[in-house]
Amino acid sequence: MKIMIIGASMGLGRALMDGLAQDGNTLYGVARRPPTASSKPTQADWQARQHWISADLSDPQAASELAQACPESLDVLIYNLGIWEDTAFSPDYDFLSQSDQAIRRLVDVNLTGALLAIRHLLPHLLRSTQPRLILTGSTSGLRQSGRPEVAFGASKFALNGLADSLREGYREQGLAVSCLQLGYLNTEDALDVPLQTAAERGQGETIPVHDVLTIVRSLLQLSSASFIRELTLPALRDPRF
Amino acid sequence: MKIMIIGASMGLGRALMDGLAQDGNTLYGVARRPPTASSKPTQADWQARQHWISADLSDPQAASELAQACPESLDVLIYNLGIWEDTAFSPDYDFLSQSDQAIRRLVDVNLTGALLAIRHLLPHLLRSTQPRLILTGSTSGLRQSGRPEVAFGASKFALNGLADSLREGYREQGLAVSCLQLGYLNTEDALDVPLQTAAERGQGETIPVHDVLTIVRSLLQLSSASFIRELTLPALRDPRF
Amino acid sequence: MKIMIIGASMGLGRALMDGLAQDGNTLYGVARRPPTASSKPTQADWQARQHWISADLSDPQAASELAQACPESLDVLIYNLGIWEDTAFSPDYDFLSQSDQAIRRLVDVNLTGALLAIRHLLPHLLRSTQPRLILTGSTSGLRQSGRPEVAFGASKFALNGLADSLREGYREQGLAVSCLQLGYLNTEDALDVPLQTAAERGQGETIPVHDVLTIVRSLLQLSSASFIRELTLPALRDPRF
Amino acid sequence: MKIMIIGASMGLGRALMDGLAQDGNTLYGVARRPPTASSKPTQADWQARQHWISADLSDPQAASELAQACPESLDVLIYNLGIWEDTAFSPDYDFLSQSDQAIRRLVDVNLTGALLAIRHLLPHLLRSTQPRLILTGSTSGLRQSGRPEVAFGASKFALNGLADSLREGYREQGLAVSCLQLGYLNTEDALDVPLQTAAERGQGETIPVHDVLTIVRSLLQLSSASFIRELTLPALRDPRF
Numbered sequence: 007m008k009i010m011i012i013g014a015s016m017g018l019g020r021a022l023m024d025g026l027a028q029d030g031n032t033l034y035g036v037a038r039r040p041p042t043a044s045s046k047p048t049q050a051d052w053q054a055r056q057h058w059i060s061a062d063l064s065d066p067q068a069a070s071e072l073a074q075a076c077p078e079s080l081d082v083l084i085y086n087l088g089i090w091e092d093t094a095f096s097p098d099y100d101f102l103s104q105s106d107q108a109i110r111r112l113v114d115v116n117l118t119g120a121l122l123a124i125r126h127l128l129p130h131l132l133r134s135t136q137p138r139l140i141l142t143g144s145t146s147g148l149r150q151s152g153r154p155e156v157a158f159g160a161s162k163f164a165l166n167g168l169a170d171s172l173r174e175g176y177r178e179q180g181l182a183v184s185c186l187q188l189g190y191l192n193t194e195d196a197l198d199v200p201l202q203t204a205a206e207r208g209q210g211e212t213i214p215v216h217d218v219l220t221i222v223r224s225l226l227q228l229s230s231a232s233f234i235r236e237l238t239l240p241a242l243r244d245p246r247f
Numbered sequence: 248m249k250i251m252i253i254g255a256s257m258g259l260g261r262a263l264m265d266g267l268a269q270d271g272n273t274l275y276g277v278a279r280r281p282p283t284a285s286s287k288p289t290q291a292d293w294q295a296r297q298h299w300i301s302a303d304l305s306d307p308q309a310a311s312e313l314a315q316a317c318p319e320s321l322d323v324l325i326y327n328l329g330i331w332e333d334t335a336f337s338p339d340y341d342f343l344s345q346s347d348q349a350i351r352r353l354v355d356v357n358l359t360g361a362l363l364a365i366r367h368l369l370p371h372l373l374r375s376t377q378p379r380l381i382l383t384g385s386t387s388g389l390r391q392s393g394r395p396e397v398a399f400g401a402s403k404f405a406l407n408g409l410a411d412s413l414r415e416g417y418r419e420q421g422l423a424v425s426c427l428q429l430g431y432l433n434t435e436d437a438l439d440v441p442l443q444t445a446a447e448r449g450q451g452e453t454i455p456v457h458d459v460l461t462i463v464r465s466l467l468q469l470s471s472a473s474f475i476r477e478l479t480l481p482a483l484r485d486p487r488f
Numbered sequence: 489m490k491i492m493i494i495g496a497s498m499g500l501g502r503a504l505m506d507g508l509a510q511d512g513n514t515l516y517g518v519a520r521r522p523p524t525a526s527s528k529p530t531q532a533d534w535q536a537r538q539h540w541i542s543a544d545l546s547d548p549q550a551a552s553e554l555a556q557a558c559p560e561s562l563d564v565l566i567y568n569l570g571i572w573e574d575t576a577f578s579p580d581y582d583f584l585s586q587s588d589q590a591i592r593r594l595v596d597v598n599l600t601g602a603l604l605a606i607r608h609l610l611p612h613l614l615r616s617t618q619p620r621l622i623l624t625g626s627t628s629g630l631r632q633s634g635r636p637e638v639a640f641g642a643s644k645f646a647l648n649g650l651a652d653s654l655r656e657g658y659r660e661q662g663l664a665v666s667c668l669q670l671g672y673l674n675t676e677d678a679l680d681v682p683l684q685t686a687a688e689r690g691q692g693e694t695i696p697v698h699d700v701l702t703i704v705r706s707l708l709q710l711s712s713a714s715f716i717r718e719l720t721l722p723a724l725r726d727p728r729f
Numbered sequence: 730m731k732i733m734i735i736g737a738s739m740g741l742g743r744a745l746m747d748g749l750a751q752d753g754n755t756l757y758g759v760a761r762r763p764p765t766a767s768s769k770p771t772q773a774d775w776q777a778r779q780h781w782i783s784a785d786l787s788d789p790q791a792a793s794e795l796a797q798a799c800p801e802s803l804d805v806l807i808y809n810l811g812i813w814e815d816t817a818f819s820p821d822y823d824f825l826s827q828s829d830q831a832i833r834r835l836v837d838v839n840l841t842g843a844l845l846a847i848r849h850l851l852p853h854l855l856r857s858t859q860p861r862l863i864l865t866g867s868t869s870g871l872r873q874s875g876r877p878e879v880a881f882g883a884s885k886f887a888l889n890g891l892a893d894s895l896r897e898g899y900r901e902q903g904l905a906v907s908c909l910q911l912g913y914l915n916t917e918d919a920l921d922v923p924l925q926t927a928a929e930r931g932q933g934e935t936i937p938v939h940d941v942l943t944i945v946r947s948l949l950q951l952s953s954a955s956f957i958r959e960l961t962l963p964a965l966r967d968p969r970f
Binding site for chain 1: 896900903905912915924925927928929931933934935936937939940943944946947950951952953954955956957958959960961962963964965966968970
């Protein structure tokens with residue numbers, strides 16, 4: 007499959023980039039600063055199937071430029087880009103201290119960026135015989151999450167609306183849209199860390215990226231007759247979920 | 248009570264502006280183009296309790312300017328501003344035909360505008376002994392709404408996240424946040440049209456603004472010990488709700 | 489209007505029974521043990537509009553007998569009956585200690601009882617020109633409520649399904665179905681206690697029954713073109729909602 | 730892993746029974762009428778890892794007897810039992826035609842049966858180092874599903890409440906509870922039918938059991954630090970999801 011991941015250079019995006027390339031897929035990773043390409047002759051096969059595209063989705067032109075860099079047909083688009091407030095997920099977070107500029111930028115990246123990128127890439131996706139759009143949501147996008155981050159939370163709720171309305175508009179064309187409501191991720195441990203080690207780090211309060219990869223792989227194995235519309239994947243000890 | 252309504256010049260906003268002034272409250276209506284003040288000596292008492300503020304929430308400075316025009320303390324803030332796609336709710340709607348600019352503007356008004364306005368007005372609201380924030384949501388902000396309008400739907404889902412996270416952050420200060428998921432409104436018939444007439448117009452497929460006013464009035468009558476967090480108010484014949 | 493309330497003898501049911509009779513409606517209260525009728529000549533007018541029907545909804549015959557005692561046509565049916573586990577809402581609650589018999593009885597009353605009563609009374613309701621069914625749900629019927637009471641929670645979630653499917657089946661006949669997700673109620677203070685006093689008792693952690701009455705009254709004032717499908721009414725200081 | 734499946738003899742249950750045994754797990758299948766054990770010497774290895782227990786969950790004694798037949802420790806419990814109305818999912822369905830007895834039986838099997846079975850089996854599950862409870866829900870258990878089957882819908886909503894409250898009560902003991910909201914299943918094609926063939930049969934309106942197996946397998950591969958709380962798996966052409 008041809009898979010594009012927006013927000014691919016670090017953390018979960020990088021893990022999906024690597025794991026799905028190892029499965030034999032061709033990957034297109036989009037990031038503001040793509041990792042420096044390894045040019046060693048010993049580069050693994052799967053790394054040769056990773057292509058990197060540089061784009062800053064907060065730039066108004068980015069989406070249309072990205073579409074030009076995109077292959078004619080795309081099987082899977084994973085929108086994994088998301089930023090949060092500087093003090094988010096810490097006791098220092100305070101809505102009233104957020105600058106107008108920071109709020110604006112968060113919405114621009116998390117929501118407007120997603121809308122524009124998807125609008126420009128969707129024609130490529132619809133050329134696939136089995137088009138799939140996967141959105142990295144958050145448990146902050148669900149009611150009673152207990153989280154006070156206003157702009158982040160609003161933008162993650164918005165992804166659900168984006169998913170819902172896109173399905174409605176493109177069901178007839180067979181578009182599968184999946185929203186993954188993820189809890190706190192363990193982004194310290196990359197795929198090369200053993201799962202068991204990664205699982206132990208957060209004492210059950212953070213999710214190894216390996217686990218998200220497992221789930222995404224299973225989504226891509228589904229037949230052309232079904233799809234996952236939404237799933238909630240929290241840490242096992244998440245006190246809210 | 249001192250009540251500010253953002254998006255107050257027409258339709259539902261205007262009905263709330265009039266109905267709540269008639270109840271004896273002091274109203275601050277915010278609109279891009281406030282209605283021309285009636286200067287007739289026969290002006291009703293309740294009209295004297297309506298104040299108008301001119302503001303264009305898509306302007307980056309609007310929120311902070313609005314806060315300056317806002318009275319020191321506010322009991323109720325109603326965010327009723329929302330735009331939709333040109334072709335929304337018609338068979339002509341097509342996501343791929345939306346311009347980047349139109350998408351951007353919709354998110355700016357419906358979500359960024361709401362975030363900034365609320366951030367700047369919240370300190371005024373928190374000075375009330377019983378602060379209430381009411382958001383005009385939409386059934387398009389709920390799952391399985393059957394609506395394909397992507398940017399509109401996403402922005403209405405986002406309001407739920409805004410409501411949820413604000414409650415989390417300001418529960419201790421007693422902030423009531425209510426999200427009203429409204430179905431299709433009958434905006435043709437203003438409050439001076441009899442309810443029965445307004446109810447008959449849409450043959451059960453549109454909601455008289457009178458009904459929304461009834462509900463908002465009941466919210467404002469609740470004691471200081473409870474609040475409506477969310478409610479869904481569809482037309483009786485809405486095929487989805 | 490002709491209004492039947494199932495679970496009418498105490499707490500919220502009694503408050504609705506009294507408040508709605510005071511508004512001029514004719515009330516039919518259903519309870520296992522109806523309150524002794526006051527036979528004083530000084531009985532208020534509104535008390536004369538209260539009729540009591542004795543029924544134990546956990547009895548298999550109750551629903552069909554209730555339908556026989558029901559007036560030919562009913563405008564509003566309020567299903568307010570609900571029991572919970574002996575130790576519910578206390579630190580002593582433990583799922584594994586629940587007896588099979590207690591679990592079975594809870595489901596029989598809260599769900600099977602509701603299903604059977606509604607099935608037998610629905611033809612009466614559908615004879616009204618504006619039929620309304622109101623279900624007393626609970627915040628325990630919503631995701632992430634934080635409550636561990638298994639059978640109670642399951643039965644309250646079930647009410648949402650009951651509401652949803654009934655709407656689907658009887659939309660064409662104009663049936664309004666409303667599910668009220670109520671938080672913790674202050675059932676100590678009846679309607680004759682001033683609202684302010686009732687609101688202060690729980691320090692914002694319990695809802696005066698007066699507030700629920702306010703909301704139900706507003707539901708009954710809505711035109712024939714709209715209805716409240718669902719609303720969430722928590723206490724203002726509810727740490728989860 | 731030791732896995733018990735309640736409702737294991739046919740359709741999805743049977744597919745999980747076979748697929749998970751083929752993965753090397755030990756399976757305990759519970760059914761009213763277990764399939765006749767193949768006694769051929771050529772029986773596959775994985776069939777030897779399938780054990781069958783006969784139980785009728787609508788029988789009040791069934792749950793406690795089942796617990797006696799259950800191995801001391803259980804890693805996964807899959808509750809897959811569910812019945813529906815005789816005329817469900819057909820144009821003939823009519824709530825008012827349902828007999829009291831049929832409604833009662835549906836609730837007894839789908840909800841009371843689940844509650845009792847889980848209560849009696851939970852101690853076995855909690856002896857596992859990584860206990861997992863998986864519930865076969867339905868898209869009929871979600872709002873706006875468009876389905877009119879009242880008792881079935883209510884019972885499937887109830888499963889969500891069961892899942893939610895159990896998580897709350899047993900989070901500290903590491904219990905993962907997953908509710909799978911499945912759309913219409915293709916139960917004609919068992920696992921031995923090729924996926925492609927099974928996917929084509931329903932023209933995108935029914936889900937091959939293979940796909941559900943894929944998802945369940947991925948759930949069982951997750952580390953001890955995360956779990957799927959809920960997922961929605963509709964057919965790709967499901968007009969509602």
